[in-house]
Amino acid sequence: MRSLTRILLFALLLAGFNAQAQSPDLLHSILNQLSQHTAVRARFTQLRQSPALTQAQTSSGQLLFVTGHGMLWQVQQPYPDTLALTGTRTVRIEADGRMQAMHSERGVSQISQMLQGMLTGQLDTVTRQFEVHADGSTAQWSLHFTPKPSRMAQVLRGIQLDGGVYLQRIRISMQDGTQTDIQMTDTHDAGPLSALEKHALGLP
Template identity: 80%
Template sequence: MDSRFRGNDGLLNMLAKYTFVALLFACLNAHAQSSDLLHAIVNQLSQHTAIRASFTQQRQSPALTQPQTSSGQLLFATGHGMLWQIQQPYQETLALTDKRTVRIDANGRMQSVRNERGVGQISQMLQGMLTGQLDEVERQFTVQANGTVAQWNLHFTPKQSRVAQVLRDIQLDGGTYLQRIRIDMQDGTQTDIQMTDTRDAGPLSAQEKHALGLP
């Protein structure tokens, strides 16, 4: 072979190696930045022991001719669970903890509700984010963080094949507080929850404590 071509081959190989190394460092740097941002976001969210917010939820499904929309109030009690109070177009209160989901009627009576597959992992992930338990979150999900602490986006992909068969991914958006949750299921169902008027919850009522199993 002509020495000129052998020289070109050597130059191309060297450039390829340098390009690979540069891309590797770029990927590692991007991962480190994403990890740093994720830890900063979790630290910020975990400063609030309990929050209240108004929500609007839109659910779309291939089985539905049009999206279903509901609205109401929610309460996140860090480390204990969530109260989901639907006010429109019907009234219903659900209490979700790491152990159970119950429906609460107007008289305060509770009835156990069987969780759909994937719901338990979603609830645990949200609790992990709000309590700063990042190790548990990353054990179950691959997490990608984008943006800044002031305005961020988190993308969660399930690691467990059993969960991944049902749940495609979850996206969280927020700033000081969580502002939006989007859940995509493998069957094409999409749930989009927008939160407004988010604030520190203040003291919980006796009924709220009872629903969440607090003393």
């Protein structure tokens, strides 16, 4: 389920939030603001609560997002774990730089199909699956994603994104009662990428 959470996050980032919204003017302004940053680094803290867990799980680390190419999700605490998510694959990066493909889990295949649609410009794939409501202002905004009736809706209850100049917070609610809250700090333009980062995201 944690892999699905990361892929849901990546799907929304990669989509550029290209979905029909109840507040199209505000949404358009938010998109213009976010699109100024094509490669971003940030620190994250993730809190995950589930009815199946006796206590909440907390993790923290760094992420790198490059528009049109993917995201590196590097957990540093409580144990190191690095994933690369692109439109075609999800791989775990070992300490020596080797990459290991990850197997799909419940819901991942459908998210992957949605990613493929967005990568090829078929944005109707997104609008078919999500209702989006935007509120606030460009200085401080919220986007609420609610899945339309579908297989995805059987797994995902909804997603809320909050931000300003950059995306600041993601809250994901699953139908099984699992709640994931990801807060991002120290967000800034990425600057030059390392050779490993380029290789992981398929960049020359």
